[in-house]
Amino acid sequence: MKRIGLYPGTFDPVTLGHLDVIARARKLVDHLIIGVASNEAKGPLFSVDERVALLQAEVDALGNGDKLGTITIDPFDSLLMSYAVKLGADVIFRGLRAVSDFEYEFQMVSMNRALNDEIETVFLMAEPEHQAIASRLVKEIARLDGDVSSFVTPAVNDALIARYGTDI
Numbered sequence: 568m569k570r571i572g573l574y575p576g577t578f579d580p581v582t583l584g585h586l587d588v589i590a591r592a593r594k595l596v597d598h599l600i601i602g603v604a605s606n607e608a609k610g611p612l613f614s615v616d617e618r619v620a621l622l623q624a625e626v627d628a629l630g631n632g633d634k635l636g637t638i639t640i641d642p643f644d645s646l647l648m649s650y651a652v653k654l655g656a657d658v659i660f661r662g663l664r665a666v667s668d669f670e671y672e673f674q675m676v677s678m679n680r681a682l683n684d685e686i687e688t689v690f691l692m693a694e695p696e697h698q699a700i701a702s703r704l705v706k707e708i709a710r711l712d713g714d715v716s717s718f719v720t721p722a723v724n725d726a727l728i729a730r731y732g733t734d735i
Contacts, residue, residue: 572596572636572689573656575647577604578618579611580723582705584697586625588662591691593629593636600654601626605644612706612730615642624722648682659688664698 574592578585578601593599601622605615613621622640629638643650651659659679661672669690676688692698700718709715709727716724 569597570595570658571654571656572599572658572660573602573651573654574599574660574662575602575604575643575650576662577606577609577611577702578622579609579613579702580618580705580719580727581622581625582697582700582702582719582723584662584664584693584700584718585702586629586720587693587697588660588691589626589638590629592660592689593638595660595689596636596658599636599638599660600656601638601640602647602650602654603640603642604647605642613726617726618642621723621726625720628720646682648679648686651686652683656686659686661688661690663690663692664701 572592572595574589576585589599589601603615603618603622611618619640619642626638626640641654647659661675663669663672672690679686679688693700705715705718705727708718709731715727719727
């Protein structure tokens with residue numbers, strides 16, 4: 568039976584930390600779906616379509632299939648557990664950076680298990696050099712003309728420069 572994993576997030580923008588988790592999660596399932604949440608409450612910098620396109624370019628660069636699990640990218644705007652059930656997901660992947668992430672994620676897992684205890688949640692930590700990267704901080708640094716090139720890929724860096732209209 569094909570194991571399906573879901574890695575949900577806002578990905579605004581996708582960072583090297585996200586890509587590290589994606590590369591590692593795909594080793595654990597036959598098919599990984601990257602669910603791009605619309606999450607208008609967070610006031611995203613990029614539209615859902617832009618975030619999907621940026622992710623697609625990065626996933627294409629990783630290669631798709633081979634001996635590793637395949638990857639698709641799909642936007643969603645529903646309750647995470649409803650979305651996971653709709654996809655037939657066996658596991659939800661979440662990235663952890665710090666203890667503060669764990670507290671929030673612990674609450675989310677508890678609620679998700681109350682909604683559906685058939686779908687497991689697996690936490691993956693990015694490699695140490697990527698653990699401090701947060702999309703929120705990347706956007707703030709870029710907005711203030713800082714150099715974020717060590718936190719994102721060149722394509723994402725270019726998208727941030729284009730969005731903020733500066734040469735960072």
